């Protein structure tokens with residue numbers, strides 16, 4: 001758990017208290033007391049990042065009910081040069097949705113709901129505060145599937161998943177959040193409502209402006225609504241866990257599986273990760289728990305009428321067993337067994353490790369095995385007793401690393417980050433596969449982006465938010 005009180009650290013607490021009263025009054029005068037919560041009354045959940053202790057109390061909390069409310073809030077903040085933090089479900093893992101000291105927080109939780117669903121076009125129009133799960137359920141009820149799924153589905157909001165360009169467990173089949181967004185509406189830093197609610201798959205009329213807001217973590221505008229693509233409804237999934245000798249063989253398995261049309265997820269757990277979660281996830285029956293090797297979780301589902309995902313998965317696994325690619329395989333025969341397999345892969349058990357530091361990096365799939373070896377060697381050279389566990393969405397080149405040291409302080413966190421990111425940089429990967437940059441990875445952006453890229457990001461930021469009121473201290 002980490003807490004940061006930037007306001008206290010910079011000795012600005014008195015200023016903050018004064019500003020707080022002034023900004024509360026200005027916001028209440030503009031928007032009314034129903035939409036604005038005074039600083040002292042803000043529930044700590046609005047300033048607590050995921051899995052952390054409460055952080056810095058915002059100057060005020062605004063919870064808009066309409067686009068006009070968002071627009072007026074931003075126009076006022078712009079006039080007052082008042083920094084503002086957009087906030088979704090606060091499940092982001094880069095600390096991007098919380099105040100750092102001296103900001104107003106704008107929570108989208110009240111601007112929620114499905115506006116319409118167009119079955120012919122296979123699109124759904126939603127408000128930014130809608131939880132992902134609600135969109136998934138609406139898609140399902142109308143005979144469709146929504147293309148993105150992730151563990152925080154019940155809490156994270158569509159606006160947050162767009163702002164972080166979330167990936168999740170179906171990316172090999174449907175792509176990441178960016179691929180689901182056809183149209184988008186955002187409110188700019190000066191309060192302008194930019195409605196770009198395109199509903200067509202094809203639209204090449206000039207610049208595709210929505211892309212500016214997807215993955216920019218609330219630094220260029222506040223996402224208010226979106227038109228999302230829907231996919232043909234997937235039947236019940238078939239899930240299996242396989243035991244594989246080494247990473248090269250994981251790649252051979254992936255090569256076979258990717259040809260199977262029904263594959264939705266291909267997730268690998270390195271041997272030490274799998275051993276750890278098997279022995280620290282009570283109540284879960286883990287296949288081949290004592291064995292040494294990579295555990296690979298594969299999920300297949302079909303949208304073909306009369307198709308049988310289980311049969312396709314079983315047939316491919318049978319071939320792979322015969323070819324000696326997999327040493328063992330367990331096909332889930334109940335929903336409970338499938339859930340247990342996913343529970344192992346989600347790896348919540350590692351959250352109990354002391355002083356856990358998480359990484360989320362990406363490299364081409366074929367290079368992840370070498371990356372893990374080099375990364376672990378670099379960490380062990382400095383900290384021989386370090387716990388270092390690798391797992392992730394291997395099909396899309398994304399590995400997560402859980403690192404734990406017996407003692408940890410801010411300087412050591414920085415050294416850990418630099419050690420891991422140096423290997424990522426040497427291998428030309430990305431320091432953020434799907435969680436974004438936020439605050440946590442901001443000092444390391446240059447490990448993964450060139451000077452020219454960062455320069456253009458700054459030009460865009462200055463053009464759209466010259467006074468830097470939108471989510472300052474995040475990303476750039």
Ligand SMILES: Cc1cc2nc3c(=O)[nH]c(=O)nc-3n(C[C@H](O)[C@H](O)[C@H](O)COP(=O)(O)OP(=O)(O)OC[C@H]3O[C@@H](n4cnc5c(N)ncnc54)[C@H](O)[C@@H]3O)c2cc1C
Nearest residue numbers: 088089090091092096151157159160166167168218223434
């Ligand atoms: C258990 C768990 C599993 C997860 N699994 C995955 C996974 O598989 N793949 C993956 O990619 N991520 C995963 N995540 C992290 C993921 O980034 C978030 O769950 C989600 O994308 C963030 O949505 P949120 O609404 O909680 O946003 P928040 O955490 O509130 O905010 C995230 C960022 O978006 C900005 N933001 C939020 N709403 C808006 C808006 N309307 N307009 C502009 N900016 C906005 C915030 O300022 C912040 O910078 C997981 C998280 C958890 C806790």
